Amino acid sequence: MKQPSYLACVFGNPIAQSKSPIIHGLFAKQFNIDLEYQKILAGADDFDAAADTFFSNAATIGANVTMPFKHDALAWVDDLSVQAKRAGAVNTIIRTPTGFIGDNSDGVGLVNDLVSHNVVLQGAHVLLIGAGGAAKGALPALIDAGIAHVYLYNRSAVKAKQLADHVNAYSEAMVSIYETSNQTFDVVINATSLSLDNALPDLPDTIFSNKPAVYDMVYQGQQEMHNTAFLKHAKQLGCDIVIDGLGMLVEQAAYSFYLWFDKRPNSQEVLHYLRESG
Template identity: 60%
Template sequence: MSASQTMACVFGNPIEQSKSPIIHALFAEQFDIDLQYVKRFAEADAFAFSADEFFSLPNTIGANVTMPFKHDALKWVSSLSSQAKRAGAVNTIIRKGSIFEGDNTDGVGLVNDLKDHGVDLQGLNILVVGAGGAAKGVLPALIDAGTNQLSVYNRSADKAIALVNETNHYKDNIATVYDDAAYDEAKEGFDLIINATSLSLYGKLPQISDLVFSNKPVVYDMVYQPSPTVFMQKANSFGCTNNIDGLGMLVNQAAQSFYLWFGHYPEVGKVHQYLLANK
């Protein structure tokens, strides 16, 4: 590392699959920034130790945080942006001298990617599968985009209820808890299903009713892989033809993180196309 080289990283577990170093290298090239961006594996209970270790290095400007550390990062940072407070999760750390600010760019990344795929969120009924940091990070942006109704499904109903209650503080009655019986009683089906779990990384499916696919919704999996995820494959088997993985969200949320670190907003289209061509 040169004396002038800036450092950033992405924390995760697992982390081998991350494309963030490639994305940020391509962003840095756009502005002739000398950036070293690396992957940082952390043990499940050792995020704080890993973050302390990384930010003890000179020239560190910030970090991205992926599953399962978005709640750990929330506790580690010195201060929170309004978006991170609202989301209740941190995916971006910005170093400001001795202060470490936590922000959340997941929601912006998701909404922008859906727009890039021609999905207008205004008035949609959306099912979010999962109630962890990834789900918490995107719900505020989905609300702001004008969605009609948000339903949350999680294996642990208590976590789903807690997330729904928190979400409804920002807009009354926009969020509900989904279970199999609730769908039978619903007046309308879902227009968009978002898998906010990490299960697709392991080739596993959330245990959710097949009825969610009956309205032929748009299906979005936050996980990205070289081929369609198991969740996307299942949706396709039920006739859902508009299935999107999380690669575009990754690029868009990374662009917002890059802006928070450097004050320059990169062009994302060419970077996304590069990644698609090199899956």
């Protein structure tokens, strides 16, 4: 069997549900690039061994990293991009002649998707729910997009404070902890996985009182953009702009593809395909 010109993969656990092979396959087709993209299920404590094995093939150009390995990848790579340092998490690994660089395309993917839906970020007050890898990836890009301030909420107040302190070291106190139901927001982003369990964050409905644009990084089904529990709830409370995470998935993949091949794919074409294919 002919060896492909390039190999890439996504590491995760679980990983069977990943659409990354479809997305990157469509990107590669746009440029006639011979790319084989795999899904790799790594054991909970086996990321380093899985990465060592995968990158032992000289054709391997890079990898994506999803839950729960974004911190493992941070420690595995040889060097970090500015985005990865600020995020404190790695979701993209790039092979270079001198070693492996860790980057983070989550925030770029989120911001690009928000912008494609005409959500105004310049001067916005944002509520970000969650303090895990997804939230860490999102924060630097939101700050770079010109938001006025981010309010952070997490069930673990300690984790929220740690993340706020980490990001503020790079961003002049642009992040603080959500503390009162009297605050209003222009954009509300759910960076937790609660919607996968049909659950809602433990927050008052007043977070929607300003009719903010509402974003859920989870997607369930592909043809509608408001079918997670969080988005349905926001819609019922009068929010008109409700967006699921499928576009972010495509946009962050597009940025990873650019980091590997120095080519910018047509992400909207691929997103349209995914929506239509259900």
